[in-house]
Amino acid sequence: MKKPVLCIAFLVGAIVAWGQDILISDKNIRFIEYTGFPEGSSAWDDIGYNPIENGVYVGITNHRDKVALYVYSPEKDDMQFKGFISDLSYLRPFQWQAKIHTKFVAGNDGNMYFATDGGESREEYLMDHPKGYGGGFMMKWDPLQQKLTNLGMGLQYESFKDIDIDPESGKLYAITYPQVHFLIYDPKTNGLKDFGRLGSGHVPRVMFTDQWGNCYYVDWRQRLIKYEKSLDKLVFAPTSLPSFRGTPGEHIITGITAFAKDEIKGIIYLLTYGAKIIAFYPRQNGIGKVEDLGGVFDIAGKESWNYYVPNLNVGLNGKLYYFIGGHGIYAKKDRTLFMEFDPQLRTRKILFDYPSSVIVEATGSNTRDKEGNLYFAGKKSVPRNEGNKKSMLAESGDSPTIPFLVKFNPDKKVQ
Numbered sequence: 457m458k459k460p461v462l463c464i465a466f467l468v469g470a471i472v473a474w475g476q477d478i479l480i481s482d483k484n485i486r487f488i489e490y491t492g493f494p495e496g497s498s499a500w501d502d503i504g505y506n507p508i509e510n511g512v513y514v515g516i517t518n519h520r521d522k523v524a525l526y527v528y529s530p531e532k533d534d535m536q537f538k539g540f541i542s543d544l545s546y547l548r549p550f551q552w553q554a555k556i557h558t559k560f561v562a563g564n565d566g567n568m569y570f571a572t573d574g575g576e577s578r579e580e581y582l583m584d585h586p587k588g589y590g591g592g593f594m595m596k597w598d599p600l601q602q603k604l605t606n607l608g609m610g611l612q613y614e615s616f617k618d619i620d621i622d623p624e625s626g627k628l629y630a631i632t633y634p635q636v637h638f639l640i641y642d643p644k645t646n647g648l649k650d651f652g653r654l655g656s657g658h659v660p661r662v663m664f665t666d667q668w669g670n671c672y673y674v675d676w677r678q679r680l681i682k683y684e685k686s687l688d689k690l691v692f693a694p695t696s697l698p699s700f701r702g703t704p705g706e707h708i709i710t711g712i713t714a715f716a717k718d719e720i721k722g723i724i725y726l727l728t729y730g731a732k733i734i735a736f737y738p739r740q741n742g743i744g745k746v747e748d749l750g751g752v753f754d755i756a757g758k759e760s761w762n763y764y765v766p767n768l769n770v771g772l773n774g775k776l777y778y779f780i781g782g783h784g785i786y787a788k789k790d791r792t793l794f795m796e797f798d799p800q801l802r803t804r805k806i807l808f809d810y811p812s813s814v815i816v817e818a819t820g821s822n823t824r825d826k827e828g829n830l831y832f833a834g835k836k837s838v839p840r841n842e843g844n845k846k847s848m849l850a851e852s853g854d855s856p857t858i859p860f861l862v863k864f865n866p867d868k869k870v871q
Contacts, residue, residue, distance in 0.1 A: 480807055483869040485794075487815075487834065488861040490516055492537035493524040497857050499833035501618065501662065501766070503820035504560025506568050509599045512823065512831050513568055515541070516859050517555035519576055525597070525604070528861055530825045535861070541572065541595070544604035551590055554579070557661070558630075559821060561621040568597045569628055571616030579615060592616040594628060594641060610639055610648070617661040622669035622685065629671040629683065633659050638673060638683070638690070651690060654681060660711025662821065664724060666738035674711035678728070680736075680743055691743060698748035700761040703730045707761055714768035714821045716776065725776055725799070727752065731763040733776070733797060750802055753780055753787045753795065763787050767818045769830040771866045774799065777807075777830055782817030792816060796866070812837040818862060829870060832862040 490496060495518040502515035512528040525538040538544070541553060554575030560568050572592045573579075579589035592615040594607040610616060614632035621628055630639040636655035641648050655676040663673045671683040680693040699708050710729035717724050726734040735747040751759030764785035768778045776799060781792035792815050794808040818832040825831070835857040863870050 480866055483871055484865055486863045486871045488535055488863060490526055490535060490859060496524055496859055498835045498859050500555060500557045501559050501819050502556035503823050503833045505823050505825060506562045508566045510826060513560040514833055514861060515556035520554060521552045523553060523556055530829060545595060545606040557617050558619045561619060563621055563626055564623050569621060570595050571619050571630060573615040589613060607643055611637060617659055618663045620663050620665045620671055624669050629663060631663055631673060658710045662712040664715045668740045676709045678708050678711055682743055693743045697728060697734060698732050699730045703761040713766045716768040716770040716822045718770050725770060727765050727768050730761045749799060767820050767832050769824055772828040773866055779818035828865055828867060830864045834862040835859045
């Protein structure tokens with residue numbers, strides 16, 4: 457009687473595994489609209505999750521002079537328009553900010569932190585002009601008081617490309633553009649420390665922290681740089697992060713495009729501009745181990761560096777999820793692929809294949825709510841004659857774009 461039992465058990469297991477393999481459908485993913493800002497064209501890395509509030513934050517820009525703050529409540533399934541950054545923080549006209557490029561980070565105090573960016577030509581070419589760009593500001597949003605506080609400017613004429621936070625001390629880490637200065641700001645004392653330039657020409661733009669609150673960045677050689685709290689100094693990795701042989705220099709020095717943390721396993725997954733998936737095992741002291749997991753995509757059994765992936769999330773199932781496409785760089789011409797990557801098996805699977813009219817690009821790192829829902833800042837292309845006449849083109853310049861929030865759950869339906 458044992459053999460039939462084993463056969464039945466095997467068959468049931470196979471059916472369950474098979475069922476799990478095909479369960480992911482369009483019911484597992486939603487595109488949620490933003491309201492109140494028809495001029496909005498896109499979001500960048502400016503998305504984040506507040507576990508205390510259970511809210512997803514996104515900043516939407518018109519690529520000119522308006523940035524709208526939105527908060528999505530998973531419990532209420534409600535997208536709320538909180539207002540424009542310039543109005544909420546009482547910025548004067550000459551202090552204009554074109555977008556938020558940094559992610560939103562949650563402090564242990566329940567507040568959300570981010571910083572602003574120039575994001576258009578007045579920043580880069582007229583930085584010392586009265587109508588040019590004065591510099592970016594660090595901001596704090598208090599969800600209890602529904603209040604935005606301007607914490608002040610970083611460096612004159614410099615914008616912010618990314619920030620992160622040490623949850624223990626509440627200090628903010630930041631990287632600036634175009635001179636790539638690494639800054640640490642203490643909101644409690646209003647103290648600002650400049651660690652100098654970490655790059656030139658290109659800005660990697662993505663930073664992240666480990667479980668001890670140490671902060672990581674990448675220099676122009678694609679070496680990991682760690683701010684080690686206990687030493688109050690920068691520690692440089694001896695070698696560059698993995699890259700494909702023959703990868704052009706500009707795709708190496710631009711560094712990390714996205715990250716996601718598997719806190720259970722103690723792994724931080726990284727995506728590089730050269731299309732590598734990396735498992736990083738941080739240590740409290742020194743630089744941790746780096747493991748090359750291969751490329752983000754392979755075609756006909758061949759991996760390549762020429763893919764653009766400025767987004768990454770890890771599910772409760774331990775698998776990685778990301779969109780390939782944007783800025784004119786696609787794995788499949790004019791189409792965006794939504795991928796699942798299994799770090800243990802190192803296998804990739806295309807879950808969805810979208811035309812650019814449905815989704816042309818997605819951004820955002822490490823944004824997951826307590827129910828295991830993953831979030832990305834998406835946008836779609838529309839014909840020029842259908843775009844809002846007041847809206848600016850997306851930075852890729854291909855066509856006008858309309859932004860939306862992507863909500864995905866690999867384990868259950870979200871619609």
